[in-house]
Amino acid sequence: MALRFQNIKKKFGDLTVIRDISLDVGDDDFLVLLGPSGCGKSTLLRMIAGLEEVTSGEIHLNGRQVEHLPPSDRNMAFVFQSYALYPHMTVRRNITFPLIMREHKWWFHIPLVGYLAKRRIETKPDIRELVSITAETLGLTQVLDKHPRTLSGGQRQRVALGRAMVRQPAAFLMDEPLSNLDAKLRTAMRAEITRLHHRLGGTFVYVTHDQVEAMTMGTKIALLRGGDIQQFGTPREIYERPANTYVARFIGTPPMNLIEAQFQGDSLRIGDRLLPLPETAPRGDDRKVWLGIRPDAISLTTADAADALPVRVTLVEHAGAESLLAFDPGSLRVARDEDGQSDIMATQSGYSGIVAGDRVGLTLDIAQASYFDIDSGLRID
Known part of the structure; x- marks a missing residue:
């Protein structure tokens, strides 16, 4: 393994920030540390870099234990x-x-920095060649002789990446490097960093609170909450098989809907509707569960259709390629999000002709559903 965490803990006084984290990151993996503010992801990254001391546990890089080494030796x-x-x-x-x-x-020594930089560039062809190759890789060849104040935000971020690349490190560590960029530039830089990882290989560890960045860039995601890892796996594993209701709600835009349901033999009762369970679904006599259903696994029909859940439309947002719709769950019990909202969300392709106030029926694709324990929130397989 290129990077290994063994029982890593971090405390600031009596406050525990990282709680006994163990992870194995493979060669050429792009690991994303994902989570909300205050979950410990940046602290974990800084411990890898040596900018924060480890309270207990071990960090191994390419088989070498490094948590006791200064940053310059890692x-x-x-x-x-x-x-x-x-x-x-x-x-x-x-x-x-x-x-x-x-x-x-x-x-x-600061007064020597300018002289030293100039002299080494002139006398070291290998350094000059490495810088040229790096600049060409990042599209910076035309601005090599300019100063940072004359560059755009995206160009400055590429210069920061270039400064990391020339060191040819064993691991690249990135702490929310795109958060200061506008939305369009952030999308372009996501693609740049992903292509950079494909070209260079090596281990990348990337911190973000943005689940879209995590899903599009990472080969592995570690989703943190309160200093604990909620789930570790590939983006597809985490999206399709969330380990608990927190992961289910955090990953995906819009988030997964969680609707209370009850197993009844080979059927699932949702409100006053009884839906047949697919063969792959779990069973449990009269057991109440959270039914997890993605917005794109919900289709719309008439309010009086058989096996459809009757609801009232509360919001319609058009986003060009698709429309986002929110529904009042009525008598259905739905898990609330962190803002206290309990609407059911669905998406439709293109512009929807439905307007707020309409009554419609929701048809759920149960074959795509996940199931979670009503009390613990853990996934049921």
């Missing part, structure tokens, strides 16, 4: 949320600077 590159570029240096010197400091770290 061979990791860190890309921060802020670009943290040197404003008085050109893009070329910003990218070259880590190589200079690695070779002359005992010379670190």
Whole structure:
């Protein structure tokens, strides 16, 4: 394994931030640490980098135990949320600077920095070639002699990535590097970082609170809550087989609907409707469960249709390629989200002709459903 966490714990005084986390990250994995603010994901990343001490446990990188080593000896590159570029240096010197400091770290004296950078670029063809290749990879060749203040936000973030790349580290660590960018640029940079991972290989560890970033970029996701890992797996595993109701509601836009239901032999009772269970579904006599159903597994019909759940439309949002609809669950019991909302959500392709106030029927594709224990919230298989 390229990166291994063994029983990692972190405390700040009496406050426990990380609770006994163990993970194995493979070679060439893109691990995303996902979760809301305060869940411990950035603290875990900073412990990997050596910026925070580990209270207990071990961190292994390529078979070497590193939690006791200083950051400079861990061979990791860190890309921060802020670009943290040197404003008085050109893009070329910003990218070259880590190589200079690695070779002359005992010379670190601010008045010498400019002279040292210039001299090393002129006398080290291998460094110059490495910087040129890195700039070409990131599309920065045309701006190498410009200063950061003249660049766009996306270009500055690419310079920060280039500065990490030239070090050729054993692992890339990124702490929400796209959060300062606008939506369009953030989408473009997601693709840039994904392509970069495909080209370079190696282990990437990426922190974000954005589940869309996690699903589109990661090969593995660790979803954290309150310092604990709720689920670890591939994006597809976490989306299709959430381990509990928290994961089910956190992953997916809109989130999964959780509707109270009851097993009755080979059927499932939802409100006053009795729906047949597919062969692959669990069974349990009179057991109440949360039925987890994605918005795209719900179709609309007339309110009086057989096997349909009658509801009233409360909101319709048109987003071009699809429409998002919200429904008052009426007598159905539905799990509330963190904002206290308990609407049932569904999506339709294109522009929907339905308007708020209409009464319709919801048909659920039970074959795509998940089931969760009503008390613990854990998945039932």
